[in-house]
Amino acid sequence: MNKQSTLARFKRIAWKPLVTDQEGRQDGSKFSGMPWLNGTEEWPRCPNCHKHLQLFLQLNLYDLPTVLLGEFGDGIIQLFYCTSQDPHCEVECEAFFPFAKSVVVRLIPKENKPSVVAIPAIEDLLPPRSIIGWQENYDYPNWEEGNSLGIEMDEIEWEQLSDEGFPGSGDKLGGWPHWIQGVEYPDCPDCGDRMRLVFQIDSNDNLPIEFGDVGCGHITQCETHKERLAFGWACG
Numbered sequence: 001m002n003k004q005s006t007l008a009r010f011k012r013i014a015w016k017p018l019v020t021d022q023e024g025r026q027d028g029s030k031f032s033g034m035p036w037l038n039g040t041e042e043w044p045r046c047p048n049c050h051k052h053l054q055l056f057l058q059l060n061l062y063d064l065p066t067v068l069l070g071e072f073g074d075g076i077i078q079l080f081y082c083t084s085q086d087p088h089c090e091v092e093c094e095a096f097f098p099f100a101k102s103v104v105v106r107l108i109p110k111e112n113k114p115s116v117v118a119i120p121a122i123e124d125l126l127p128p129r130s131i132i133g134w135q136e137n138y139d140y141p142n143w144e145e146g147n148s149l150g151i152e153m154d155e156i157e158w159e160q161l162s163d164e165g166f167p168g169s170g171d172k173l174g175g176w177p178h179w180i181q182g183v184e185y186p187d188c189p190d191c192g193d194r195m196r197l198v199f200q201i202d203s204n205d206n207l208p209i210e211f212g213d214v215g216c217g218h219i220t221q222c223e224t225h226k227e228r229l230a231f232g233w234a235c236g
Contacts, residue, residue, distance in 0.1 A: 003157050007140055010151060014168050014175025015065055015134035019206055024130030026114055027076065029063045031056065031206045033128030036076050037115035038108060046082035046102045048089045052120040053080035053104060056207060057199065057219070060110070064173065065134050072198055073107050073226035079201075079219060080104040081231070083124065083209075096212065098186040098220070098230035105219055105229045129206050139175035140166040145183050169216070171205040178202070180216050180234045188222035195220035195230060203235075211235055 019031065027036045035055045037043065044053045059077040062069070082089040082102035089095065093102035119125070141149065143158035153161075167176035177183075177197050185194045199219040203210040211217050215235030222228040 003153060003161070006151060006153060007161075010141060010146070010149060012139045012175050013067075014137050014139040015068075015173040016137060016168075017131045017171055017173065017206065018133040018135055019129040020132050021127065022130045023128045024132075027060055027110055028058070029060045029131035030058050031129040031131070032126035033058075033130070034119055035078055035080075036060075036108075036110060037117060038111045039113070039115055041115045043117055043120055044080045044104045046084065046089055046093075048093050048102050049082065049084045049087050051082065051084050052122050053102075054083050054122055054126055055079070056081045056126075056209070057201060059131075059173075059199065063131070065136070068174070072221060075107055075109045077107050077198065077219070077229065078105070079231055083122075096215075096233050096235075098232040099189070100232075103231050105231045107221075107227050107229060126207060126209070134173065137168060137172075137175070139168050139172075141176040142167055142179055144179070145176065148183065170200075170202045172200045173198070175200070177218050178216050180236055184232065184234060186220055186230045186232065188225055188228050190225045190228055191222065193222060193224060195222050195228070198229070201233075 023033045057079040089102040093100045167178045169178045198221045201217045203214045211233040212235030215233045217233030
């Protein structure tokens with residue numbers, strides 16, 4: 001059996017975000033910029049340093065590729081992250097682990113009217129980039145995850161797959177995670193099931209952010225309890 005037939009049932013689609021250097025709609029999918037805040041909601045703050053969090057990503061789930069509509073729930077997924085260096089909340093709160101207190105990752109309903117607030121004075125505020133479309137690509141798991149799934153390929157074949165760029169690095173929606181260290185899916189706090197990848201945020205792609213030493217981060221979600229989301233990252 002050749003490599004392609006062996007991998008066929010593990011092939012997934014990943015979507016690369018197509019962006020423009022603009023703010024875009026308040027409810028639009030974007031990197032940084034003005035988030036959708038419901039009603040009279042205030043801009044989220046870090047409970048460790050009490051400074052405002054940076055918006056890293058907003059995904060309007062109605063803007064996703066057609067085949068994904070409803071897959072991750074209804075409303076808007078948001079990732080806010082504390083970039084304070086004094087105190088260094090990323091280290092103090094161990095923000096590389098899922099469910100860190102200096103990170104807010106959530107699924108919220110889009111109510112009729114957003115909260116009207118100004119973007120706060122955040123140090124080194126990230127520039128906004130609006131997501132205007134998605135480029136479809138196919139994706140395969142890495143050797144460690146593949147072996148756990150029972151994919152029978154030898155070391156040379158796995159190396160060839162890696163050389164071909166699988167699993168895909170960079171920012172992407174869906175697909176297989178580009179793990180920097182081991183396979184690190186978190187478990188849902190409600191049911192204990194393994195969470196699944198929603199979005200990968202890589203160092204220095206659409207955000208001028210580096211996770212440790214050129215690390216890679218992942219937003220994950222419980223397939224049953226869609227309001228349960230997590231963000232974690234690892235570096236080499």
